[in-house]
Amino acid sequence: MKIVAIETSCDETAISVVECKGDIATPLFQPLSEVVLSQLALHAHWGGVVPTLAKREHEKALVPVLQEALLKAKLLGIQSQNSKGQMTNEIQISNILNREQTLLPEVIKFLETYDTPDIDALAVTQGPGLEPALWVGINFAKALAMAWQKPLIPVNHMEGHLLSPLLSNGEQFSISLPADATHQALQAGNFQFPLIALLVSGGHTELVLVKAWGDYQKIGQTRDDAAGEAFDKVARLLGLGYPGGPAIAAMAAKFQSLNAKFQINTIQLPRPMINSGDYDFSFSGLKTAVLYLVKKLQENDPLVLERDEVKASIAYEFQEAVVDVLISKTTRAVEEYGAKSIIVGGGVSANKRLRESMERSLTSSGRETSLHFPTQFLSTDNATMIAAAGYIRWLEREKYPLPNAASIQAEGNLCIGIQKL
Ligand code: KG4
Ligand code: ZN
Numbered sequence: 001m002k003i004v005a006i007e008t009s010c011d012e013t014a015i016s017v018v019e020c021k022g023d024i025a026t027p028l029f030q031p032l033s034e035v036v037l038s039q040l041a042l043h044a045h046w047g048g049v050v051p052t053l054a055k056r057e058h059e060k061a062l063v064p065v066l067q068e069a070l071l072k073a074k075l076l077g078i079q080s081q082n083s084k085g086q087m088t089n090e091i092q093i094s095n096i097l098n099r100e101q102t103l104l105p106e107v108i109k110f111l112e113t114y115d116t117p118d119i120d121a122l123a124v125t126q127g128p129g130l131e132p133a134l135w136v137g138i139n140f141a142k143a144l145a146m147a148w149q150k151p152l153i154p155v156n157h158m159e160g161h162l163l164s165p166l167l168s169n170g171e172q173f174s175i176s177l178p179a180d181a182t183h184q185a186l187q188a189g190n191f192q193f194p195l196i197a198l199l200v201s202g203g204h205t206e207l208v209l210v211k212a213w214g215d216y217q218k219i220g221q222t223r224d225d226a227a228g229e230a231f232d233k234v235a236r237l238l239g240l241g242y243p244g245g246p247a248i249a250a251m252a253a254k255f256q257s258l259n260a261k262f263q264i265n266t267i268q269l270p271r272p273m274i275n276s277g278d279y280d281f282s283f284s285g286l287k288t289a290v291l292y293l294v295k296k297l298q299e300n301d302p303l304v305l306e307r308d309e310v311k312a313s314i315a316y317e318f319q320e321a322v323v324d325v326l327i328s329k330t331t332r333a334v335e336e337y338g339a340k341s342i343i344v345g346g347g348v349s350a351n352k353r354l355r356e357s358m359e360r361s362l363t364s365s366g367r368e369t370s371l372h373f374p375t376q377f378l379s380t381d382n383a384t385m386i387a388a389a390g391y392i393r394w395l396e397r398e399k400y401p402l403p404n405a406a407s408i409q410a411e412g413n414l415c416i417g418i419q420k421l
Contacts, residue, residue, distance in 0.1 A: 001120035001394070002032070004069070004144075005387035006062075008137030009129025009157045010202065011039040011049045012380070013061035017073035017119070018387035024213055024395045029167050031384045033072035034377075037061045044242045048232065055132040056102070062140050063106040067114075075117040089147060096143045100136055107143055116148045123390025126154035127414030128203060134410035145405050152405040153390040158204060158416040159216070160385035161345035162197045163392065164374035167384050190370045192340035196333045198326060199416075200354075201346030202228035202243075205326075207279045207333050208417055210343070214392045216417030219333060220279020227322055227348045230283035234290050234318050238311050249351055251308075251315035258309060267293065267313045269321045274328050281329065286321055290314060323354050327361050334369055341370045350379035 001021075007014040014036040022028040039057045043049045070076040090108060097104040124141035127134055138154075145152035197208040197216075205222040225233065228245055235244025240251060255265070269289050272282045293314065297304040304310050334342060342362070348354065355373055362371055378384060393402065 001391070002073075002075075002118065003121050003123050003153075003387040003390050003394075004066075004117070004119050005123040005155070005383040005390055006066075006137045006141050007125045007157070007160075007381060007383040007386045008054075008058045008062070008133050008140075009125045009127070010133060010381055011043050011054050011057075012382070013037045013039070013058050013065050014381060014383035014386075015062075015065045015069040016383035016387050017069055017075060018384055018391075020387065020391035020394075024392070027166065027213060027388070027391060027395070029384070029388050029391070031167065031387075032074075033069045034382060034384050035065050035069045035072070036382055037065050040243065047236055047242050049130065051130040051132045054130055055136050058133055058136040059100055059102040062103060062136065063110050066144075067110065070114075070117055075119065077115040077117070079113060079115050092146055093143045096146065097139055100139055103136065103140060107140065111147050119148075119150060121151045121153055121390065121394060122148075123153040123155050123386050123393075124408075125157045125160070125386050126408060127157065127411035129157055129410075129412060131410045131412040134412065138408055138410055142405055142408065151394075151402065152408065153393045153402060154408045155386050155389040155393060156414055156416055157381075157386070158199055158201075158206070158346075158414075159389040159392070161199050161201060161349075161374075162208065162210070162216070162343060162416070163213070163388040164345045164378045164382075164385040165343050165372035166191070167374065167378055167388055190341070191343075191372065192370065194337055194339050195341035195343060196330060196337060196339040197343040197345065198330045198349075199346045200227045200326065200344065200348035202226060202232065204346065205281050205283070206416070207329060209333070209337055209339075214396045218415065218417040219337075220281065220329065222281040222283060224282050224284035225287060227281070227283055227326065228346070230287050230318075230322060231348065233287045234315075237287070237290055237294060238314060239305055240311070240315075243347075245348060245351065248315045248319055249353065251312050252319040252353065254308065255312035255316035258312065265313050265317050267317045269293070269317050271321050271324050271328075274325050279329055279333055281325060283322065286318070290318055319351070319353055322348075323351070323357050326354065327358055330358070331361065331365070334367070339369060341372060343372045345374055345379070345385075347380045349373055350376055 016034045017032040019030040207220040209217040232244035240247035
């Protein structure tokens with residue numbers, strides 16, 4: 001079936017059209033088009049995502065992004081003269097998009113111009129995320145579902161990240177080796193249950209036990225800041241800009257190249273909760289440790305942060321601390337639950353050091369656990385993963401009936417699975 005998926009939970013307006021096949025044991029996905037419009041430059045100016053700005057930008061972007069996604073998927077057809085202007089449900093659409101006054105005329109014009117595309121369902125991110133941003137995507141999806149008379153599947157964004165390693169942006173159907181995979185431990189299609197998923201994004205850090213696709217149990221999460229959030233905050237402290245993850249990673253790589261041989265760092269930071277015996281995380285103390293360290297260094301030299309080698313040392317040690325904690329907890333979960341595969345998803349899974357260190361740690365443990373990362377492009381927010389999660393919901397619809405489209409609400413704190421008591 002063809003699913004049009006819409007993602008607006010944060011600062012990316014993303015729409016993908018994905019051909020989905022297979023059963024719940026072996027779902028298969030082929031993206032027909034993937035369009036992502038990032039608001040990054042706009043939010044960088046404020047040092048982080050501003051929810052009201054995000055909502056405004058999603059409103060502006062959704063119709064052009066949809067148009068491009070359908071065009072690339074060869075599903076955009078101009079209406080014939082006969083049917084032109086025969087939109088019967090304009091009043092209902094106005095009601096659905098009552099709070100999206102910028103988007104409403106664009107949607108009406110779009111629906112008057114183009115035919116109903118040959119698709120089977122729509123999927124939309126319901127949460128977690130920024131509620132004003134989520135609502136735009138949801139109301140847009142409701143309007144399209146109504147006008148096109150297609151089912152609408154609400155999706156958990158984190159389930160999308162969890163499924164992202166199943167996707168490839170290659171040409172063929174496959175649960176495949178990601179296109180940029182260079183890791184020995186990556187094995188095509190070799191997902192085995194139970195598996196442990198480490199989800200690390202800007203808003204979440206959680207470990208999930210997966211017994212089958214669609215069957216998730218959260219076993220641990222961060223008690224304060226998410227890993228991505230810590231990257232962003234520490235980058236701001238070091239004056240590296242937003243988003244912090246790639247900026248810290250680049251600085252840390254500089255340290256590695258400057259100290260290629262020994263990598264001895266005089267700076268040391270804590271590994272919070274590494275021996276806590278549970279699967280929870282805490283990253284806000286690590287950020288505070290960086291803050292105190294910077295203040296102390298500035299007492300001796302107020303211009304210390306002008307020096308690249310100092311920033312590089314701090315960035316490197318911070319990244320090592322985060323990576324050490326993530327790997328340690330994931331490894332413990334793998335052992336306790338006898339996991340046969342590991343999935344890492346979410347924006348922080350783009351981190352090269354995390355990828356390399358995780359692979360190294362797995363290889364040296366001698367375990368036969370397969371390791372799966374999404375492609376670089378699918379690590380951060382995108383709608384292809386939302387289509388994948390939508391398809392899993394669709395396959396499970398008899399067990400968990402889908403709600404009526406009109407009743408779908410944004411849920412900023414939507415959880416994946418059940419917290420283990
Ligand atoms: O999953 P995502 O795109 O959005 C959310 O759902 O939050 O994740 C964004 C987060 C940001 O905090 C960003 O700094 C982080 O992912 N990130 C990275 C890297 N690329 C993005 N963190 C570490 N290393 C990276 N290369
Ligand atoms: Zn995300």
